[in-house]
Each structure stands twice: as structure tokens, then as C-alpha cells.
Amino acid sequence: MSYTPDPAPLGSLWGSALVATLPLLTVFLTLGVLRWKAYQAGLAGLAVALVVAIAAYGMPAKLAFLSASQGAVYGLFPIVWIVFAAIMLYQVTVISGRFKDLAAVFDILSDDPRIQAMLIAFCFGGLLEALAGFGAPVAITGVMLVAAGFSALRAATVVLVANTAPVAFGAIAIPIITAGDLTKIPYQEIGAYVGHQTPVIAVFVPLFLLILADGRRGVRDAWPIALVTGIAFAVAQWICASYVSVELTDIAASLVGLAAAVAFLRVWKPKGTAEATARLTAEREEERAKLPADAQTVEAPNAEPVGRMTAGRLFMALFPYLLVIAVFSAAKLVKPLSDFLASTDLKIHWPGLDGHILTAAGKVSGTTIYKFQWLSSPGTLLILTMIVVAAVYRVAPGKVAKEMGKTAHQLRFSALTIAAVLALAYVMNQSGQTITIGSWAAGTGAAFAFLSPILGWLGTAVTGSDTSANALFATLQQTAAQKAGIDPTLLVAANTTGGVVGKLVSPQNLTIAATAVGLVGHESAILRKVIWWSLGMLAALCLIVGLQSTPVLSWMLP
Numbered sequence: 001m002s003y004t005p006d007p008a009p010l011g012s013l014w015g016s017a018l019v020a021t022l023p024l025l026t027v028f029l030t031l032g033v034l035r036w037k038a039y040q041a042g043l044a045g046l047a048v049a050l051v052v053a054i055a056a057y058g059m060p061a062k063l064a065f066l067s068a069s070q071g072a073v074y075g076l077f078p079i080v081w082i083v084f085a086a087i088m089l090y091q092v093t094v095i096s097g098r099f100k101d102l103a104a105v106f107d108i109l110s111d112d113p114r115i116q117a118m119l120i121a122f123c124f125g126g127l128l129e130a131l132a133g134f135g136a137p138v139a140i141t142g143v144m145l146v147a148a149g150f151s152a153l154r155a156a157t158v159v160l161v162a163n164t165a166p167v168a169f170g171a172i173a174i175p176i177i178t179a180g181d182l183t184k185i186p187y188q189e190i191g192a193y194v195g196h197q198t199p200v201i202a203v204f205v206p207l208f209l210l211i212l213a214d215g216r217r218g219v220r221d222a223w224p225i226a227l228v229t230g231i232a233f234a235v236a237q238w239i240c241a242s243y244v245s246v247e248l249t250d251i252a253a254s255l256v257g258l259a260a261a262v263a264f265l266r267v268w269k270p271k272g273t274a275e276a277t278a279r280l281t282a283e284r285e286e287e288r289a290k291l292p293a294d295a296q297t298v299e300a301p302n303a304e305p306v307g308r309m310t311a312g313r314l315f316m317a318l319f320p321y322l323l324v325i326a327v328f329s330a331a332k333l334v335k336p337l338s339d340f341l342a343s344t345d346l347k348i349h350w351p352g353l354d355g356h357i358l359t360a361a362g363k364v365s366g367t368t369i370y371k372f373q374w375l376s377s378p379g380t381l382l383i384l385t386m387i388v389v390a391a392v393y394r395v396a397p398g399k400v401a402k403e404m405g406k407t408a409h410q411l412r413f414s415a416l417t418i419a420a421v422l423a424l425a426y427v428m429n430q431s432g433q434t435i436t437i438g439s440w441a442a443g444t445g446a447a448f449a450f451l452s453p454i455l456g457w458l459g460t461a462v463t464g465s466d467t468s469a470n471a472l473f474a475t476l477q478q479t480a481a482q483k484a485g486i487d488p489t490l491l492v493a494a495n496t497t498g499g500v501v502g503k504l505v506s507p508q509n510l511t512i513a514a515t516a517v518g519l520v521g522h523e524s525a526i527l528r529k530v531i532w533w534s535l536g537m538l539a540a541l542c543l544i545v546g547l548q549s550t551p552v553l554s555w556m557l558p
Contacts, residue, residue, distance in 0.1 A: 001060055001062070001063070001356055002355075002356045002357070002358055003058075003059050003060060003063050003356060003357055003358065003431075004358040004359070004360065004362065005057065005059075005357075005359075005360065005430070005431060005432025005435060006057065006058070006432060007360070007432060007435055007436050007439045008436065008439075009056055009057045009058060009432075009436075010056060013436070013439060013440050013443065014440055016056070016436045016440075017436050017437050017439075017440035017441075019052055019056050020052065020056075020428070020433035020434070020436040020437050021437060022048050022052055023045045023046070023048045023049035023052060023424055023427075023428060023433070024045070024458075024461070024462060026041075026044050026045045026048045027041050027042065027044070027045035027421075027424070027507055028505075028527075030044050030045075031507065031510075031523060031524050031527055032524055032527050032528060032531065035524040035525075036524070037413070037521045037523070037524075038413075038414075038417040038507055038510065038511050038514070038521070038523035038524070039413050039414075039416040039417040039420060041507065041523075041524075042416075042417045042418075042419075042420030042421045042424065042507055043416075043420045045420070045421070045424045045507075046068060046420050046421075046423050046424040046427070049068075049424045049427040049428050049431075049433070050064050050065070050068065050427055052431070052433060053067075053427050053428075053431035053433065057431045057432055057433065059430075059431045062352065063352075063353060063356055063357065063430075064427055064431065066350065066351075066352050066353040067353060067357075067368075067423075067426045067427050067430045067431070068423040068424075068426060068427050069350075069423070070350045070353060070368065070370055070426055071419075071422040071423035071424070071425055071426025071427065072419040072420070072422060072423040073370065073419075074370065074422050074426070075415075075418040075419040075420075075421065075422030075423065075508070076415060076418070076419055077372070077377070077379075078373055078377040078378065078379050079135060079418050079422065079464070079508065080411065080414070080415045080418050080419070081377060081379035081380070082135050082136050082139075082377070082378050082379035082382065083135050083136075083139050083379075083411065083414065083418075083512050083515060083516075084379065084407060084408065084411055085136075085378075085379040085380070085382035085383045085386065086135070086136045086139035086140045086379075086382055086516075087139055087143065087407050087411075087515070087516065088382075088383065088386050088400075088403065088404060088407055089140070089320060089324070089382055089385060089386045089389065090139075090140060090143045090144070091403045091407060092320075092386055092389050092390045092393065092395055092400065092403070093320055093389070093393070094147075095395060095399055095403060096390075096393035096394070096395050098316060098317060098393055099147060101309070101313050101314075101316065101317035102144075102317040102318070103147065103148060104309055104317070105309075105314060105317050105318060106119065106120065106148065108309065109261075109262060109265060110265055110270075111273060111277075112222065112270045112273040112276065112277075113148065113149060113150065113213070113273075113276060113277055113280050114209075114210055114213040114214050114218045114221070114222055114270070114276055115222060115225060115261075115265070115270060116148055117145060117148075117150065117158050117209055117212075117213045118162075118206050118209050118210065118213075118225070118226065118229060118261070119258065119261060120141050120144050120145060120148070121141045121145065121158050121159045121162035121163075121209060122162045122205060122206055122209060122229065122233070122257070123229070123233075123254050123257050123258040123261065124141060124144075124254070124258070124321070125137040125138075125140075125141040125159060125162050125163055125166070126162075126165070126166040126233070126250055126253065126254035126257070127250070127251065127254040127255065127258075127325065128140055128141070128324070129163060129166040129167060129169075129170040129171075129250055130166060130169065130170060130171075130172070130248075130249075130250030130251045130254060131171070131172070131251070131324065131325060131328030131329065131332065135464070135508070135509060135512040136378055136382065137159070137163050137166075138159050138160065138163050138509060138512050138513050138516060139512055139513075139515070139516045140516075141159045141162070141163075142155055142156060142159045142512075142513055142516030142517045143516050143517065145158060145159060145517075146516075146517045146518065149277070149280055149281060149284060150213075150280060150284065151280070151283045151284040151286075151287040152284075152287060152517040152518050152519045153287060153517075153519065153522075153525060153526065153529065154212065154213065154280070154283065155517045156513040156514060156516070156517045156519060156526045156529075157212050157526060157529040157530055158209055158212045158213060159513060159516075160503075160504050160509065160510075160513050160526070160530050161205065161208055161209060161212060161504065161530060161533050162205060162209055163503060163504075163509075164201065164205060164500050164501055164503065164504065164537065165198050165199075165201050165202035165205050165233070165234075165237070165500065166250045166253070166254065166500075167466050167499065167500040167503055168194045168198050168466060168496045168497060168499070168500050169191070169194070169198075169237070169241070169246065169247075169249040169250040169253075170250065170466065171332075171378070171467075172247045172248075172332040172333070173187070173191060173246045173247045173249065173250075174467050175465075175466040175467045175469070175470050175496050175499065176190050176191045176194060176246055176470075176496055177246075177247075178467050178470045178471055178474070179470040179474040179492050179493075179495070179496060182470070182471065182474045182475050183474050183475055183478045183488070183492055185478070185488065185489055185492060187246060188246055189489055189558075190489060190492055190493050190496070191241050191246030191249070192241055192242045192246075192558040193489050193490060193492075193493035193557060193558060194241060194493045194496050194497055195237055195238050195240070195241025195242050195246075195249065196238065196241075196242070196548075196556050196557055196558060197493060197494070197497040197541065197544060197545065197548075198237065198497055198500060199233075199234035199235070199237045199238045200234070200540075200544055201500070201501070201537055201540065201541065202230060202233050202234040202237060202253070203227075203230040203231055203233075203234045204230060205230060206225075206226035206227070206229045206230040206233075207219060207223065207226045207227070207230065208533065209226070210222055210223065210226050213276075213280075214276050214279065214280070217272060217275075217276070218276065220271075221270050221271040221272040221273075221276070222270040222271075224264070224268060225261055225264050225265065225268065225270065228260050228261065228264045229257050229258075229260055229261045229264075230257075231260075232256050232257045232259075232260035232261075233253045233254070233256065233257035233260075234253075235256075236252050236253040236255075236256035236257065237249055237250070237252075237253040240252040240253065242558055247332070247333070251329075316392075316393075319389065319392065320385070320386075320389045323385050323388060323389065324382070324385055327381055327384070327385050328378070328381060331376070331381055341375055341376035342376055344373075344374065344375040344376060345371050345372065345373050345374075345375075345376055346371070346372040346374065347369050347370075347371055347372075348369065348370045348371075348372055349368065349369055350368045350369065350370055353368045354368040354369060355368070356368075357430050360435075365430070367426075367429060367430055367471075368430070386400075387400075410515070410520070411515060413520055413521065414511045414512070414514070414515040414520055417507065417508075417511040417523075418464075418508050418511055418512075421462075421464065421506075421507045421508045421511075422463070422464075422508065424462070425462045425463045425468070428462065429472060434458075434459065434462070434472050434473075435472075435476070437455075437458065438455050438472070438473050438476045439476065441454065441455060442476060442477075442479070442480035442483075445484050446484050446485065446486065446549075447546075448480055448481075448484055448486070448491070449484075449486050449490070449491065449494075449545060449546045449548075449549035449550075450542050450543070450545065450546030451542065452477055452480075452491045452494040452495060452498070452542075452545060453494045453495070453497055453498025453538060453541045453542050453545055454498060454538065454542065455469075455473045455476070455477065455495055455498065456469050456470075456473065456494065456495035456496060456497065456498030456499035456500075456502060457498040457499060457501060457502035457534075457538050458502065459472045459473050459495070459499060459502065460498075460499035460500075460502030460503050460506060461502040461503075461505050461506050462506070463506070463508070464503065464506040464507070464508030464509050466496060466499035466500060466502075466503065469495065469496075469498075469499040469502065470492075470495060470496055470499070473495050474492050474495055477491040477492050477494070477495045478491065478492055486549050487549065487557075490545065490548060490549060490557065491545075494541070494545040497541055497545070498538065498541055498542075501534050501537040501538050501541065502534065502538070504530045504531075504533060504534035505527060505530060505531055505534045507523070510523040510526050510527055510530075511523055513526060514526060
């Protein structure tokens with residue numbers, strides 16, 4: 001039994017594309033309009049994807065369900081594993097009593113909660129995205145913002161919007177490297193193009209965060225530092241991606257942005273800090289009163305430091321995150337170590353599925369091989385980091401084990417959601433539904449340059465990963481560009497860039513954010529807060545890429 005996806009199983013490409021969008025429409029309708037719980041929306045979307053795959057695409061039912069099983073397992077490992085590890089790292093800092101010192105560190109930089117949100121979610125989150133990716137930045141910075149005094153809903157929206165500009169170069173530029181491997185375009189060239197697109201968004205993200213943190217008052221009181229941080233990040237991202245190293249782009253941009261913010265705070269102070277703190281505190285208390293009794297919320301540790309903040313206490317407060325940076329930098333950049341970690345990966349040819357899914361060219365698809373990264377996964381590296389931190393902080397193994405059990409229990413519905421969404425993504429991919437949508441969009445000719453970021457947005461919205469979006473659509477973008485007489489590198493880069501703003505609305509990422517801040521079951525509320533930011537930035541990127549394909553903005557390209 002074998003199956004070859006047909007891009008137009010219903011005869012008409014546009015009609016097939018319309019049917020292929022039904023699983024996605026089901027998820028967004030049930031989640032955003034009907035306000036179902038995320039796991040219910042994910043399971044509903046999966047059911048529709050299976051029906052479309054079997055009834056409309058003619059995919060054998062056995063292969064369709066096996067495809068869903070592969071996606072579900074991938075959702076559990078490595079995705080849920082990463083979220084679990086990131087939250088556990090945070091929990092160890094809390095039960096050790098050291099988190100209050102970390103809060104004091106950010107108070108030393110600035111006692112303004114709006115600026116703390118920008119430094120934590122954008123600069124520190126960008127650094128985590130550069131090193132780990134795959135949801136870890138959202139999970140870690142989300143709990144940090146709640147612990148810093150933000151309401152859970154506000155914290156979730158802030159960290160999701162912040163986790164945009166760095167995504168293209170996340171996990172040491174793995175989305176761009178993946179696109180290069182598939183298209184055979186040098187990934188350095190793709191990275192340079194991306195580095196001439198995402199910085200335009202990065203300039204404004206800190207301003208967006210001020211709006212999300214405190215509305216127009218936040219912008220009025222603190223716009224200078226937002227511009228300084230955004231411009232510093234964007235310039236560093238542009239220069240590093242173009243002339244230095246694609247792999248190190250986000251590391252450089254995040255550190256330069258943070259350094260610029262810290263330096264600027266030495267000569268400038270925001271207005272309205274006390275008032276903003278009072279408003280955010282009142283909002284948090286109001287939210288706690290409105291949440292149902294069964295809602296699990298993140299407790300905010302006392303942020304007041306005990307005694308003087310010495311150099312030793314400062315180092316110990318930062319130790320977990322300095323260790324995260326050291327571990328991930330070594331794992332990604334020290335070649336002997338990265339090669340060793342990669343050598344431990346186990347390739348599992350998915351039973352009953354591998355060898356039975358063929359590409360349009362008649363070749364066996366490689367998507368049916370599951371890579372079990374038991375040691376090299378960011379989640380495993382975070383767990384190892386957490387064990388070291390627990391030992392240094394002298395947290396008893398029994399306390400750690402108890403916290404792990406508690407965290408695993410809290411993650412049960414999040415795990416179900418992520419497994420369902422990834423199962424949906426695998427069914428759509430391996431049945432050909434995503435290719436149908438992409439092929440229909442690519443048929444618009446030269447105008448496709450204005451639409452190409454939408455495919456990246458769509459791919460990331462479905463899978464929660466810019467890397468996966470490139471795996472889906474990079475070669476399609478390349479082919480469409482060649483047929484339309486457009487620079488192929490531009491559209492492959494556009495796919496990557498469009499993906500960075502699709503991550504905002506991915507059910508997988510919404511669930512990670514909801515879990516981190518303690519709003520499991522309230523993903524629909526978060527989606528309604530971030531959807532318009534995602535669509536607005538997507539529209540801006542479509543305009544930028546479209547004009548870059550014309551003499552109007554072609555001068556921007558390398």
C-alpha cells in the first residue's frame with residue numbers, strides 16, 4: 001500500500017484548496033469564535049483533517065491514522081518535553097528562594113514594569129530563542145513576567161508578540177539552514193535576505209510591547225528606550241546576518257539590544273513608573289478574582305530582596321540563565337560536542353507508514369522518519385541544566401521530584417493540545433493538503449511576491465515551527481519564483497520571515513503561553529488578543545517583500 005499526494009484531488013485546484021483549509025478553519029473557529037478549550041479545538045481540527053485526507057484526498061485510512069500518530073508523538077517529544085523542562089527550571093529557582101534575587105536584578109536595571117517586560121520578553125527572550133527555540137522562550141519569559149507582577153493574560157500576550165523578530169534565526173538559525181538544505185540555495189544568502197526583512201519589524205516590536213504592557217500611556221512614558229532597544233537590535237540583526245554569521249545573528253542582536261537599553265537607562269528614566277505599577281498590580285488582582293476556582297495560576301514570589309544585593313548574590317540569581325546560555329552555546333557552536341550530540345539521535349522509520357508515502361516525483365518521502373533526540377533535544381539540555389542548578393542551589397532531590405510530578409500533572413491538557421495540533425499538521429502535510437494550499441497561492445504569478453509571506457505564516461500557524469514551515473513550503477516558493485520570474489532567494493526568505501509572525505497564532509504556541517502563565521483552558525482569550533497583531537505584521541511583511549521584488553525597494557536586498 002502506497003500513497004502519492006494529488007495537489008488537486010477534486011479536479012479544481014482552487015476547490016481542493018478550499019477543502020484543504022477546513023481543518024485550519026475548524027481550529028480557529030472553535031478556538032477563537034466558539035471559545036472551546038484548546039485541546040477540544042485541536043481534536044476537532046484533527047478529526048476534520050482525517051476526514052478530508054481520507055474522503056477528499058483518497059489517502060488510505062490506515063496511513064492517515066499512522067500519520068496522525070507520528071505527529072502526536074512528535075508533539076509530546078520534543079515539544080512538550082521542552083515546555084516541561086523550561087517550567088521546571090523556573091520552578092527550581094522559585095522553591096530555592098533565589099527567584100526573588102532575579103527579580104531584584106531586573107529592578108536594579110529598571111524598576112519600571114513596562115521596561116522590565118521589554119528587557120525580559122524581547123532581549124532575554126530573544127537570547128533564549130537564539131539558543132533553544134521551540135517554545136522555550138515563551139515558557140520561561142512567560143512565568144518570569146507573571147512572577148514580576150503582570151496579569152497572566154497580559155504576560156502571555158507580551159511574550160507571544162515579543163517572540164517574533166528573533167524566530168527566523170532561532171535555535172542557531174535552524175529555519176534558515178533547513179531552507180538552504182532543501183532548496184540548495186546557500187543558507188548564508190537566504191539569511192542575508194531575511195536579515196533585510198525582519199529588522200524592519202524588530203524596530204517596532206519594543207514599542208508594541210509598551211502598548212501591550214500599558215497602552216498608550218506606556219508609549220508616551222517610555223517610547224525613547226523602546227526605540228533605542230528596537231533600533232539597536234535591528235541594526236545588529238541586519239549587520240550580523242549580512243556580514244558576520246547567520247548562526248550568531250540572534251545572539252548578537254539580543255545582547256546589543258540589551259546593552260543599548262542598559263546604557264540608555266543610565267542617562268534617562270521613564271515617566272509614570274509608580275502609576276503603571278499600581279495599575280498592573282490592580283489588574284492582576286482583578287484577574288485573580290475573575291478566574292474560575294479550578295484555574296491554575298502562577299504564584300508570584302516575593303520580589304523584595306533580603307539585605308544588600310552583593311556580587312555573589314547577583315551571580316547566583318543569574319546563574320541558571322548564564323548556565324543555559326553556556327550549555328546551549330556549547331551544544332550548538334562547539335563542533336565536537338554538537339557532532340557527538342547529533343550522533344546520539346535515533347532515526348525511527350515509523351512502523352507501517354515509512355516507505356508508503358511517496359512524493360509527487362514518485363520518491364519515498366522522508367517525512368515518515370521520526371528523529372528521537374533523547375540527548376540533543378533542547379528539553380534534555382534544559383533538564384540537565386535544571387539538575388545542575390538544583391545541586392548548586394541545594395534543592396533536595398525529593399523536592400525536585402515532587403515538583404516534576406506536579407508540573408507533569410498541570411501539563412496534561414497542554415500535552416493533549418500540542419499532540420493533537422501536531423497530529424493535525426502531519427496529516428495535512430503527508431496527505432498533501434498543505435501543498436494544495438501552497439500550489440493554489442503560487443498560481444497568482446508575479447503578484448505572488450506580495451502573498452509569499454502568507455505561506456510561511458500559514459505553515460508556522462499550523463505546526464508552531466518556522467523550521468517546519470520552511471520544510472513545507474521552501475521548495476514550493478523557489479519553484480513559484482522561477483516560474484514567475486522572481487528572485488527565488490527572495491521568496492524563500494519571505495517564507496521564513498512570514499513564519500515569524502505566524503508563531504503568534506499557532507495553537508501549539510498559544511498552549512505553551514497559557515501553560516506558562518497559568519491560564520490552561522483560556523487559549524481562546526489569548527488568541528483574540530494577539531490575532532490582530534499577527535495579521536497586522538503579516539500585512540506589513542507582504543508589502544515589504546512585494547516591493548522588494550520591484551525597483552521600489554529592491555535596493556534593500558543584499
